[in-house]
Amino acid sequence: MSSRPVRLGDVVDDYCSRCRLLMNHGVVGMVGDGIKKVRCLTCQGEHAYRHGKAARRNKDGVEALFEQVLRGMPRPASPAASTPAPPGKPPAEGRKDKEGTERKEEDEEPV
Ligand SMILES: [Zn+2]
Secondary structure, X not given: OXXXXXXXXXXXXXXXXXXXXXXXXXXXXXXXOEEEEEEEOOXXXXXXXXXXXOOOOOOOHHHHHHHHHHHHOOOOOOXXXXXXXXXXXXXOOOOOOOOOOOOOOOOOOOO
């Protein structure tokens, strides 16, 4: 099976800077037999063909990410984080003195 030359409209894999992934790209621009410009089929963004490589790959990316994750880990909870609630007073029970219902009417006027 012979590999035919790439032509306009062919779908190739390339790194999309918008999607930040290796996506399918349609060839939209060629110079000679080389792909010059592609269009991401996902975001429809056109950009120069990168030959399937990211424009800028930093070698320390993974390690930096790992450190970020480590730093982002929740620290062990400190014991004195929450102050204990103060001992609540017992509910004040207002002693209801029974009011004397018997009312002695002592308004006996002397006759
Ligand atoms: Zn894209």
